[in-house]
Structure formats: C-alpha cells, structure tokens
Amino acid sequence: MVVRLYVAVLPCVAIAVACLVGCQSVVYKDAASSYVTSGRVLTKQIGDTTSSLAAAQDRLKLAKIATDAQCPISENRLFVRDAPGNPVFGNAINASPKLRAMDECRQLVTCEKSHTTSTCARACYSREEGKCVMQIELDLANASQAPDPAPSTVESANAVAKRIQEVEYGRTATTQSKIVIQTLGILTGYLDILDKLAEARTSDIQANTKDFSDKATDAYNGLSQLTGRELSSSDKKTRDNVASAVTAFGKLAGDISKMVQEGRDADGIKAYVAQHADDVPNLISAIRPLVKSDALLADLYTNLGALDIRQALEKQYAGTKDAYTRMLIFSDRDKYQFADTKKLQANLDAAFDALLQSHNSLVALIRNPSDEQQQKLRSASWESFKLLASDFNGAFQAFRAF
Amino acid sequence: MASTDRTTTLYTQTCNLGIVETYMARDLFEPFKIKDRPRLRSQAGDVADAARKFRLLDPAKISDARITTALQAVGAASAYFANINHSLTTGFTQEDVFAATQASIDAVLACA
Numbered sequence: 288m289v290v291r292l293y294v295a296v297l298p299c300v301a302i303a304v305a306c307l308v309g310c311q312s313v314v315y316k317d318a319a320s321s322y323v324t325s326g327r328v329l330t331k332q333i334g335d336t337t338s339s340l341a342a343a344q345d346r347l348k349l350a351k352i353a354t355d356a357q358c359p360i361s362e363n364r365l366f367v368r369d370a371p372g373n374p375v376f377g378n379a380i381n382a383s384p385k386l387r388a389m390d391e392c393r394q395l396v397t398c399e400k401s402h403t404t405s406t407c408a409r410a411c412y413s414r415e416e417g418k419c420v421m422q423i424e425l426d427l428a429n430a431s432q433a434p435d436p437a438p439s440t441v442e443s444a445n446a447v448a449k450r451i452q453e454v455e456y457g458r459t460a461t462t463q464s465k466i467v468i469q470t471l472g473i474l475t476g477y478l479d480i481l482d483k484l485a486e487a488r489t490s491d492i493q494a495n496t497k498d499f500s501d502k503a504t505d506a507y508n509g510l511s512q513l514t515g516r517e518l519s520s521s522d523k524k525t526r527d528n529v530a531s532a533v534t535a536f537g538k539l540a541g542d543i544s545k546m547v548q549e550g551r552d553a554d555g556i557k558a559y560v561a562q563h564a565d566d567v568p569n570l571i572s573a574i575r576p577l578v579k580s581d582a583l584l585a586d587l588y589t590n591l592g593a594l595d596i597r598q599a600l601e602k603q604y605a606g607t608k609d610a611y612t613r614m615l616i617f618s619d620r621d622k623y624q625f626a627d628t629k630k631l632q633a634n635l636d637a638a639f640d641a642l643l644q645s646h647n648s649l650v651a652l653i654r655n656p657s658d659e660q661q662q663k664l665r666s667a668s669w670e671s672f673k674l675l676a677s678d679f680n681g682a683f684q685a686f687r688a689f
Numbered sequence: 690m691a692s693t694d695r696t697t698t699l700y701t702q703t704c705n706l707g708i709v710e711t712y713m714a715r716d717l718f719e720p721f722k723i724k725d726r727p728r729l730r731s732q733a734g735d736v737a738d739a740a741r742k743f744r745l746l747d748p749a750k751i752s753d754a755r756i757t758t759a760l761q762a763v764g765a766a767s768a769y770f771a772n773i774n775h776s777l778t779t780g781f782t783q784e785d786v787f788a789a790t791q792a793s794i795d796a797v798l799a800c801a
Contacts, residue, residue: 344741347734369738449745576697583704584744587737590711594730625715628708 343588348456350595355410359417365456366412366420371401375450379423379443386423391415412454420454423447474570474642481560481649557653567646575639582635586626593623695756696748700740702763703797707736709770710790718773720783732790739797751800759796766790 348367352358358365377396380386395416398407406413412420427444430436542559597620604616713721714729721729766789773779773786 452745453741580697580700580704580744583701583708584737584740587704587707587711587733587740590708590715591730591734591737594711594714625711 343585343592345457346592347588347595350592350599351410352456357409358411359414362414362417364417364421366417366451366454367456368398368402368407368410368412369454371399371407373399373450375443375446376420376423379427379447380419382443383426386419386426389419389422392419392422395419420451424451471574474567477567478642478645478649481646481653561650561654564647564650568643571639571643575635578639579632579635582631583628586628586631589626593625596623692748692753695753695760696743696746696751699756699760699763699797699800700743702760702767703736703740703743703793706763706767706770706790706793707733707740709767709774710736713770713773720773720779720781721786722783725783728787732787732794735794736790739794743797743800746801755796755800759793759800762789762793762796766793 351367352360352365377399380392380396386392394406394413397404398412398416402408424447427440427447430440431444600616600620600623604613607613607616710729710733714726714733717723717726717729766786769781769786769789772781
C-alpha cells in the first residue's frame with residue numbers, strides 16, 4: 288500500500304522538480320480545463336449581458352402592459368404603443384395594395400397617427416393591429432429575400448424591423464447578442480489551438496483544428512442566416528464585420544490543420560500563426576464596444592424599471608390592509624435595485640483584456656518557445672482568464688438584481 | 690459622415706446622462722425637490738429612448754456637425770449633474786437642468 292502510494296506520488300514529484308528546473312511557471316492544465324471550457328462560462332455571461340438590454344426594456348413594457356386590462360395578452364406576440372406620429376408602419380402599408388385593403392391595417396394607420404379614439408388610446412396595439420404588423424413584417428421579409436430586391440424594399444424592411452424592435456414585447460435575444468455569443472465561442476476555440484501549438488502537442492492540434500474549423504463554419508452560417516427580418520441597418524454592418532473575421536478564423540484553423548496533416552514543420556506553422564496575429568485583436572475590437580454599450584443602456588433601463596416598480600410596490604403596500612401581506616410586499620422591495628454600472632463595465636473590460644492578453648502571450652510563445660518572460664505571462668493570463676470566468680458570474684448576478 | 694469613435698462616445702455619454710438622471714430621481718439632491726421625481730423619471734426615460742434610437746443609426750449617415758452639437762449639449766447637461774453631485778455651490782435651478790437635458794435629448798434625436 289505504502290509502496291503503491293509512493294509510486295503514485297513519484298511522477299508528481301518528478302514533474303515538480305523538472306518544473307523547478309526547466310519550466311518556470313508554465314501552468315499544467317488538466318484535460319477538462321481549457322480555454323474552451325473556461326471560456327464557455329465567460330461567453331455565456333457576456334452573451335447574457337447583451338441580451339439583458341432586451342430584458343430591461345421588456346420590464347418597462349411589462350409595466351405599461353399591466354396598466355391596461357384590455358391588452359390582448361393571449362396573443363403570441365404583443366405590441367406596446369409609444370408616442371403617436373411614427374410613419375414607418377403607415378408608409379409600409381401605403382406601399383402595398385394588399386395591405387391597404389386590410390381592415391386591420393386601416394386601424395393601424397389611424398392609431399399610428401394619433402391616439403384620440405378610444406381604441407388608439409390603449410396601452411397595447413389591438414389584436415387586429417398586431418395581425419397587420421405581422422403581415423407587414425412577413426411581406427417585407429419575403430420581398431427582401433427575393434433575388435436582387437429593390438434597395439427601397441430592403442430599406443423599408445430594415446425600418447420595419449427597427450420599429451418592431453421598439454414596440455414589441457419579449458423580443459428576446461437581440462441579433463447582437465447572438466453575434467457576440469457566436470464570436471466568443473470561436474475566439475476561445477482558437478485560443479485553445481494556440482495553446483496546444485505553444486505546447487507543441489501536435490496530435491491534439493489535429494483533432495482540435497478539425498473540430499474548430501467545423502465550428503467556425505457553423506458560426507459563419509449562423510451569422511449569415513440572421514436575415515433582414517431581424518436586422519436593423521447598423522446590426523447588418525456589425526454582422527458583416529464580424530462575419531468576415533469569423534471566416535478568417537475558419538480558414539486559419541483549416542490551414543493549420545492541413546499543415547499538421549501534411550507533416551509540415553513546426554516553424555512553418557508558427558510563422559503562419561504569427562502572420563495572422565492581428566485577426567484576434569481585430570475581432571475583439573469589433574465586439575468590445577458592442578457589448579459594453581449594450582450593457583450601459585441595459586443599466587439605464589434597469590434603473591428606470593427599479594424606480595417604476597418601487598412606486599407600484601408602494602402603492603400596493605398602502606392599499607393592503609393586513610400586516611402580513613404588507614410584509615410580503617415589503618420583502619420584494621430589495622429585488623428592485625439600481626444596476627452596478629461601474630463594476631459591470633470594469634468586468635467587461637477585464638474580460639476582453641484577458642482574451643487579448645492570452646492571445647498575445649500565446650502567439651509570442653509560439654514564436655519563441657524558450658522565452659521565459661512569455662511563459663510567465665502566458666500562465667498569468669491563463670489564470671486571470673479562469674478567474675474572470677468564475678468571478679464574472681458573481682458580478683453579473685449583482686448586476687441582474689431582477 | 691461621423692466617425693464610429695465619435696458616435697460611440699456620444700452614445701455612451703447619452704446613456705451615462707440617463708443613468709445619472711435616474712440616480713437623481715432616486716436621491717433628489719438640491720436644487721431638486723421631492724415633487725420633481727416624476728419629471729426626472731420621465732425625462733430619464735426620454736434620454737434612454739433617444740439613446741436607443743441613436744444606437745440603431747448607421748454612423749455613415751450622420752453628419753459630423755450634428756454629432757458635435759449633440760456632444761456639446763450632452764456635456765453641458767452632464768456638467769449640471771456633476772456639479773450637484775460634486776460641489777457645494779449651485780447657482781442654478783432645477784429648471785436649468787431640465788432644460789439642458791431636454792436640449793440633449795433633442796440634439797441626439799436630431800442626428801437621425
């Protein structure tokens with residue numbers, strides 16, 4: 288027993304001694320922890336942050352829906368009125384004889400102009416108006432997906448998409464959050480490959496790059512499928528930027544995999560990676576402002592929601608006769624807090640910096656494997672990456688108070 | 690045509706202005722009074738909606754001059770709130786702050 292234990296301990300001691308001598312502070316990662324596995328947590332959190340913008344706006348819409356007992360809440364899609372005078376739906380209806388002939392659309396045209404009649408004064412679009420909105424969306428999506436659509440068609444499809452985003456309740460995951468999630472998945476996958484290249488684990492590289500290349504292709508297809516139906520004009524620009532970077536990654540992974548299969552020498556592979564060293568920083572700088580600014584606007588809507596809901600709570604508290612129910616109402620009060628904007632923004636920056644730093648030190652290490660400074664940097668950035676993935680979770684919970 | 694950097698700055702500062710105003714609606718420091726709360730809340734909502742609309746614009750289609758005007762307006766309104774939060778003397782009324790914030794909302798919306 289003692290002997291067996293000794294045998295089990297010996298290799299560890301050997302590694303430790305070897306490390307003291309030769310490998311400085313290179314971190315030995317167990318098989319289950321890699322950039323991909325740690326990154327998955329981070330990716331989800333950042334993705335959730337982006338979609339929290341939609342959630343925060345929805346809370347405001349919810350408060351408005353709740354003011355009107357006549358909102359058609361059995362419908363699959365609910366649209367909430369804002370100020371009258373927006374011409375987008377009216378223009379789309381006018382442009383189509385089919386829509387012009389629909390009674391439902393006539394009502395929509397009237398109510399978009401002014402809220403004077405009783406139907407138009409409601410908090411929600413009526414069932415009929417909702418039907419017309421969906422018809423407009425479908426017709427324009429079909430028209431803009433025809434081969435070679437007229438520029439005016441594409442433009443009005445974008446305008447309608449924007450308008451629907453403004454008025455629809457529960458328009459959950461925004462296009463941007465989908466883009467961000469896809470991109471971060473690709474990014475961590477790539478970091479893993481670099482990590483293996485840095486350790487010169489060639490057999491792993493082969494399996495990894497194949498897998499990564501497939502994923503990059505899937506992500507690219509996914510991005511392409513976010514059609515005009517969901518995209519506003521600026522979203523489309525973002526998508527184009529990110530899609531080209533994702534394609535570049537897919538190609539990169541494919542190339543590396545091919546080189547490994549052909550038994551090309553390590554130097555050739557390293558040179559290739561170094562040549563593409565700018566791809567990652569470019570991708571990160573494309574998505575960083577997206578995520579940060581969405582988080583900022585989400586914070587603003589979260590604060591507005593907190594103010595409104597606390598008011599509603601106070602009203603309910605005042606109208607409740609028995610003390611126990613008042614206590615229950617009171618206990619809800621703490622759920623509605625302001626967002627911790629500073630902390631969240633700092634965390635997002637740290638997350639992107641960690642990605643960037645990991646990448647840079649890995650590339651430097653691939654270029655020059657014996658560089659002790661880079662080895663230290665690499666292990667440090669790996670540690671901070673891992674830490675962030677767990678710590679970000681906590682920060683995020685605080686941010687999403689309700 | 691405005692650069693992406695400047696549009697991002699304006700967008701970020703507009704969001705920050707809205708956030709500061711929600712804090713003021715919550716904490717109500719002088720010269721704001723308790724009766725000002727609904728107005729602060731509703732104006733902060735207008736700032737948020739202006740930012741949200743601005744976010745969907747294509748930077749290539751916004752004129753540089755309008756961005757400059759809006760940046761100045763948002764800066765002026767933010768300066769009022771900063772003054773309230775970080776200094777002892779306030780030589781202005783809540784109406785001044787409301788007016789400056791309204792001017793910011795108008796200037797941001799004018800970029801469309």
